Amino acid sequence: MEEVEQEYFSQIKSQFDIIYPRLVTLYPNAHCELNYQNAFQLLAATILSAQCTDERVNMTTPALFANYPNPQALSEAQPEELESIIRSCGFYRNKARSLLGMSKMLVQDFSGQVPDTMAELIRLPGVARKTANVVLGNALGKNEGIPVDTHVIRLVARIGLSSQITPEKIEQDLMHISPREEWAMVSHRLIWHGRRVCNARKPLCEQCTLAPDCPTGRQILNLK
DNA sequence: ATCCCGAGGG
Protein backbone atom coordinates (compact mmCIF):
# COMPACT_ATOMS: atom_id res chain seq x y z
CA MET A 1 0.00 0.00 0.00
CA GLU A 2 1.88 3.01 1.24
CA GLU A 3 5.43 2.99 0.02
CA VAL A 4 6.74 4.43 3.26
CA GLU A 5 5.16 1.58 5.22
CA GLN A 6 6.55 -1.06 2.85
CA GLU A 7 9.98 0.47 3.21
CA TYR A 8 9.65 0.48 6.99
CA PHE A 9 8.72 -3.21 7.20
CA SER A 10 11.42 -4.28 4.76
CA GLN A 11 13.92 -2.44 6.91
CA ILE A 12 12.97 -3.97 10.27
CA LYS A 13 12.51 -7.38 8.63
CA SER A 14 16.01 -7.36 7.20
CA GLN A 15 17.31 -6.39 10.64
CA PHE A 16 15.30 -9.27 12.16
CA ASP A 17 16.70 -11.68 9.56
CA ILE A 18 20.22 -10.71 10.58
CA ILE A 19 19.66 -10.93 14.32
CA TYR A 20 17.25 -13.81 14.85
CA PRO A 21 19.32 -16.66 13.35
CA ARG A 22 22.07 -15.75 15.81
CA LEU A 23 19.62 -15.90 18.69
CA VAL A 24 18.59 -19.35 17.45
CA THR A 25 22.23 -20.42 17.56
CA LEU A 26 22.77 -18.91 21.00
CA TYR A 27 19.57 -20.25 22.55
CA PRO A 28 18.36 -23.24 20.52
CA ASN A 29 16.37 -24.56 23.48
CA ALA A 30 15.06 -21.33 24.99
CA HIS A 31 11.86 -21.91 26.88
CA CYS A 32 9.53 -20.49 29.49
CA GLU A 33 11.42 -20.41 32.78
CA LEU A 34 8.33 -20.47 34.95
CA ASN A 35 7.58 -23.91 36.41
CA TYR A 36 4.12 -25.26 35.63
CA GLN A 37 2.27 -28.49 34.90
CA ASN A 38 -0.84 -27.19 33.16
CA ALA A 39 -2.45 -24.05 31.77
CA PHE A 40 -3.99 -23.10 35.11
CA GLN A 41 -0.62 -23.22 36.85
CA LEU A 42 1.09 -21.20 34.11
CA LEU A 43 -1.71 -18.63 34.21
CA ALA A 44 -1.30 -18.20 37.98
CA ALA A 45 2.52 -18.16 37.76
CA THR A 46 2.45 -15.54 35.02
CA ILE A 47 0.18 -13.30 37.08
CA LEU A 48 2.72 -13.57 39.91
CA SER A 49 5.62 -12.79 37.58
CA ALA A 50 4.80 -9.11 37.09
CA GLN A 51 7.79 -7.03 38.21
CA CYS A 52 9.27 -10.15 39.81
CA THR A 53 11.93 -12.65 38.79
CA ASP A 54 10.92 -16.09 37.52
CA GLU A 55 13.20 -17.57 40.15
CA ARG A 56 11.18 -16.04 42.96
CA VAL A 57 7.89 -17.07 41.34
CA ASN A 58 9.21 -20.63 41.17
CA MET A 59 9.99 -20.51 44.89
CA THR A 60 6.41 -19.46 45.57
CA THR A 61 4.25 -21.60 43.31
CA PRO A 62 4.87 -25.00 44.99
CA ALA A 63 3.11 -23.80 48.17
CA LEU A 64 0.48 -21.98 46.12
CA PHE A 65 -0.47 -25.06 44.09
CA ALA A 66 -0.27 -27.36 47.11
CA ASN A 67 -2.87 -25.20 48.88
CA TYR A 68 -4.94 -24.39 45.79
CA PRO A 69 -4.46 -27.13 43.18
CA ASN A 70 -7.23 -26.00 40.82
CA PRO A 71 -9.42 -22.99 39.94
CA GLN A 72 -12.21 -24.16 42.26
CA ALA A 73 -9.89 -24.32 45.28
CA LEU A 74 -8.19 -21.01 44.45
CA SER A 75 -11.54 -19.28 44.01
CA GLU A 76 -12.40 -20.21 47.62
CA ALA A 77 -9.10 -19.01 49.10
CA GLN A 78 -9.06 -16.67 52.08
CA PRO A 79 -7.51 -13.42 50.80
CA GLU A 80 -5.16 -13.01 53.79
CA GLU A 81 -3.91 -16.57 53.48
CA LEU A 82 -3.37 -16.19 49.74
CA GLU A 83 -1.57 -12.86 50.28
CA SER A 84 0.79 -14.37 52.82
CA ILE A 85 1.76 -17.17 50.42
CA ILE A 86 2.53 -14.86 47.50
CA ARG A 87 3.80 -11.88 49.49
CA SER A 88 7.46 -12.16 48.44
CA CYS A 89 6.50 -11.78 44.77
CA GLY A 90 5.53 -8.17 45.36
CA PHE A 91 2.28 -6.34 44.46
CA TYR A 92 0.76 -9.04 46.61
CA ARG A 93 -2.63 -7.40 47.23
CA ASN A 94 -3.20 -6.77 43.52
CA LYS A 95 -1.96 -10.22 42.61
CA ALA A 96 -4.11 -11.92 45.24
CA ARG A 97 -7.12 -10.01 43.93
CA SER A 98 -6.24 -11.05 40.38
CA LEU A 99 -5.79 -14.71 41.32
CA LEU A 100 -9.12 -14.75 43.15
CA GLY A 101 -11.00 -12.90 40.41
CA MET A 102 -9.39 -14.96 37.68
CA SER A 103 -10.22 -18.29 39.32
CA LYS A 104 -13.76 -17.21 40.18
CA MET A 105 -14.37 -16.34 36.54
CA LEU A 106 -12.85 -19.64 35.42
CA VAL A 107 -15.34 -21.46 37.67
CA GLN A 108 -18.35 -19.32 36.81
CA ASP A 109 -17.90 -18.63 33.09
CA PHE A 110 -15.53 -21.32 31.82
CA SER A 111 -16.57 -24.43 33.77
CA GLY A 112 -13.25 -24.43 35.64
CA GLN A 113 -11.14 -24.66 32.46
CA VAL A 114 -8.60 -22.15 31.18
CA PRO A 115 -9.98 -20.81 27.88
CA ASP A 116 -7.78 -21.08 24.79
CA THR A 117 -8.50 -17.86 22.94
CA MET A 118 -7.13 -14.35 23.38
CA ALA A 119 -10.61 -12.82 23.53
CA GLU A 120 -11.64 -15.06 26.42
CA LEU A 121 -8.34 -14.92 28.31
CA ILE A 122 -8.19 -11.13 28.48
CA ARG A 123 -11.64 -11.08 30.07
CA LEU A 124 -10.07 -12.66 33.16
CA PRO A 125 -9.19 -10.16 35.92
CA GLY A 126 -5.45 -9.47 35.97
CA VAL A 127 -4.92 -10.91 32.49
CA ALA A 128 -3.99 -8.72 29.54
CA ARG A 129 -2.28 -9.50 26.24
CA LYS A 130 1.13 -10.28 27.68
CA THR A 131 -0.14 -12.88 30.16
CA ALA A 132 -2.61 -14.30 27.64
CA ASN A 133 0.15 -14.70 25.06
CA VAL A 134 2.36 -16.55 27.55
CA VAL A 135 -0.41 -19.04 28.36
CA LEU A 136 -1.49 -19.44 24.74
CA GLY A 137 2.00 -19.85 23.35
CA ASN A 138 3.42 -22.14 26.02
CA ALA A 139 0.72 -24.17 27.79
CA LEU A 140 -1.79 -24.25 24.94
CA GLY A 141 0.48 -24.35 21.89
CA LYS A 142 -1.39 -21.56 20.12
CA ASN A 143 0.48 -18.59 18.64
CA GLU A 144 -2.13 -15.84 18.65
CA GLY A 145 0.41 -13.17 19.47
CA ILE A 146 3.84 -12.56 20.97
CA PRO A 147 4.45 -12.00 24.70
CA VAL A 148 6.03 -8.55 25.02
CA ASP A 149 7.59 -7.96 28.42
CA THR A 150 10.15 -5.49 29.67
CA HIS A 151 13.03 -7.51 28.17
CA VAL A 152 11.42 -7.70 24.74
CA ILE A 153 10.74 -3.97 24.81
CA ARG A 154 14.32 -3.18 25.77
CA LEU A 155 15.93 -5.47 23.17
CA VAL A 156 13.65 -4.41 20.35
CA ALA A 157 14.51 -0.80 21.14
CA ARG A 158 18.27 -1.41 21.34
CA ILE A 159 18.51 -3.69 18.31
CA GLY A 160 16.18 -1.55 16.20
CA LEU A 161 13.32 -3.96 15.44
CA SER A 162 10.56 -1.37 15.78
CA SER A 163 10.42 2.40 15.49
CA GLN A 164 7.68 3.03 18.03
CA ILE A 165 8.55 1.60 21.42
CA THR A 166 5.16 0.73 22.86
CA PRO A 167 4.12 -2.84 23.75
CA GLU A 168 1.29 -2.86 21.19
CA LYS A 169 3.36 -1.60 18.26
CA ILE A 170 6.28 -3.86 19.15
CA GLU A 171 4.01 -6.92 19.19
CA GLN A 172 2.48 -5.93 15.83
CA ASP A 173 5.87 -5.35 14.25
CA LEU A 174 7.35 -8.62 15.55
CA MET A 175 4.28 -10.50 14.33
CA HIS A 176 4.71 -8.85 10.95
CA ILE A 177 8.39 -9.68 10.48
CA SER A 178 8.59 -13.18 12.00
CA PRO A 179 6.96 -16.46 10.96
CA ARG A 180 3.97 -17.38 13.08
CA GLU A 181 5.32 -20.74 14.15
CA GLU A 182 8.30 -18.92 15.68
CA TRP A 183 6.32 -16.41 17.74
CA ALA A 184 6.70 -18.16 21.08
CA MET A 185 10.42 -18.72 20.51
CA VAL A 186 10.99 -15.16 19.30
CA SER A 187 9.80 -13.97 22.68
CA HIS A 188 11.78 -16.56 24.64
CA ARG A 189 15.04 -15.92 22.80
CA LEU A 190 14.82 -12.15 23.15
CA ILE A 191 14.09 -12.64 26.86
CA TRP A 192 16.96 -15.11 27.36
CA HIS A 193 19.39 -12.75 25.67
CA GLY A 194 18.01 -9.88 27.71
CA ARG A 195 18.60 -11.74 30.95
CA ARG A 196 22.03 -13.15 30.12
CA VAL A 197 23.73 -10.51 27.95
CA CYS A 198 21.63 -7.49 27.05
CA ASN A 199 20.94 -6.47 30.66
CA ALA A 200 18.90 -3.44 31.52
CA ARG A 201 21.59 -1.85 33.67
CA LYS A 202 24.86 -2.71 31.97
CA PRO A 203 24.57 -4.52 28.63
CA LEU A 204 27.56 -6.83 28.00
CA CYS A 205 28.15 -5.58 24.45
CA GLU A 206 31.82 -6.63 24.43
CA GLN A 207 30.75 -10.28 24.70
CA CYS A 208 27.64 -9.96 22.52
CA THR A 209 27.75 -11.55 19.07
CA LEU A 210 24.94 -9.24 17.93
CA ALA A 211 26.84 -6.03 18.74
CA PRO A 212 28.26 -5.37 15.22
CA ASP A 213 24.70 -5.36 13.86
CA CYS A 214 23.09 -3.61 16.82
CA PRO A 215 22.88 0.19 16.81
CA THR A 216 23.24 0.31 20.58
CA GLY A 217 26.13 -2.17 20.57
CA ARG A 218 27.98 -0.21 17.89
CA GLN A 219 27.53 2.97 19.84
CA ILE A 220 28.70 1.52 23.15
CA LEU A 221 31.68 -0.26 21.58
CA ASN A 222 32.52 2.72 19.39
CA LEU A 223 32.26 0.66 16.21
CA LYS A 224 31.95 1.96 12.65
C1' DA B 1 19.13 4.07 43.01
C1' DT B 2 17.41 0.84 39.61
C1' DC B 3 15.25 -3.14 37.79
C1' DC B 4 12.40 -7.64 37.70
C1' DC B 5 8.52 -12.11 31.69
C1' DG B 6 2.23 -6.10 34.12
C1' DA B 7 -2.32 -4.65 34.76
C1' DG B 8 -5.87 -1.48 36.13
C1' DG B 9 -7.49 2.92 37.12
C1' DG B 10 -7.79 7.98 36.68
Add this chain to the structure above:
DNA sequence: CCCTCTGGAT
Protein backbone atom coordinates in the same frame (compact mmCIF):
# COMPACT_ATOMS: atom_id res chain seq x y z
C1' DC C 1 -1.12 9.83 28.77
C1' DC C 2 0.06 9.28 33.65
C1' DC C 3 0.05 6.96 38.24
C1' DT C 4 -0.05 3.16 41.65
C1' DC C 5 0.88 -1.23 43.48
C1' DT C 6 5.35 -4.20 46.39
C1' DG C 7 9.22 -7.21 47.78
C1' DG C 8 13.68 -8.71 46.62
C1' DA C 9 18.16 -8.45 44.22
C1' DT C 10 22.17 -5.81 42.68
